[in-house]
Amino acid sequence: MQIGSSLTQALAVLEKYIAQKGLRRTEERYEILRAIYEELTHFDADTLHRHLSEKGSRVSRATVYNTLELLLECGLVRRYTFGEGRTLYERSLGRRQHDHLICIECGHIEEFCDPQLGAVIQGVGMLFNMQPIRHELVIYAECTRSICPNRKESATFAKNELQP
Amino acid sequence: MQIGSSLTQALAVLEKYIAQKGLRRTEERYEILRAIYEELTHFDADTLHRHLSEKGSRVSRATVYNTLELLLECGLVRRYTFGEGRTLYERSLGRRQHDHLICIECGHIEEFCDPQLGAVIQGVGMLFNMQPIRHELVIYAECTRSICPNRKESATFAKNELQP
DNA sequence: GTTCCTGCAAAGAGTTTGCATTGTG
């Protein structure tokens, strides 16, 4: 199973990073990694903290922030800033670089990879004599279907008309 | 002269918006618009406030925020969130939609327009059955020249070797 | 005069930091 195996891989990466840097293996770090790799896709620090609390974990907000920093360092999560400064994280192990499309109706996030984009970016880099290192493309869009499956107001619609 | 004329245009837009909405023409609003259209390119709210204070203006931080909101509404400025949640504004009148390339050495910002990007975005929209409304592409890049003209440490280099 | 707008200061959100305590190596 996909998720299970990427958690296993992620644990290995964290393990290795911790060993290499002489850090300590605390239960909190594993708890947090597990929550991220088992359950969360796009999340902010506070959601992660709340999530853990609800499951009975006692990790503090500070530890969540510290650990996210650690996971960023070892490449296990990526951090994005969307829209009006919303900071979101997502797991990154075994995932290709991708970009995001956000529904302006409901905030739902889709991911995509477009090979043509690479060419555009390389072209821009050359234009300025700069070497692109990374990029972020966010497309804000609205649903063209009469019912946005993610729109809040359409929740009832969805119940009545969408479910088979 | 370019800047002068776009300030004039911007004033006209603000004037019209104010009249239309039955708002008041306060000196502060004009001061802020003037600072933006005469002097600042990419700036955050606090920089703008400091800038005004240094010029002897008495506008408060709150008014700066309020006015930026107003200028956003009437399309005279755009707001972006770069990198680690830096919120920056820039004037938008008479400027095409463009994207940004940021030097990771020094934070210097370049602007570019790439027509191919539009095609990429339309394609992605179609893929998800969504209508793209706006987008933000930020490319983080490093300078390929031995001296980054913007790099802090290269200030002396630049002095010695770059100036003709 | 009415209402909008301002300045101030206080409140909020999100994140970071300082410090005593805990627990890993």
Next chain:
DNA sequence: CACAATGCAAACTCTTTGCAGGAAC
């Protein structure tokens, strides 16, 4: 048993809000 990591609360940054006084219409 040393010292990294934690929890807690306080600090910090950026932004918003509430309110009283002042200005525009």
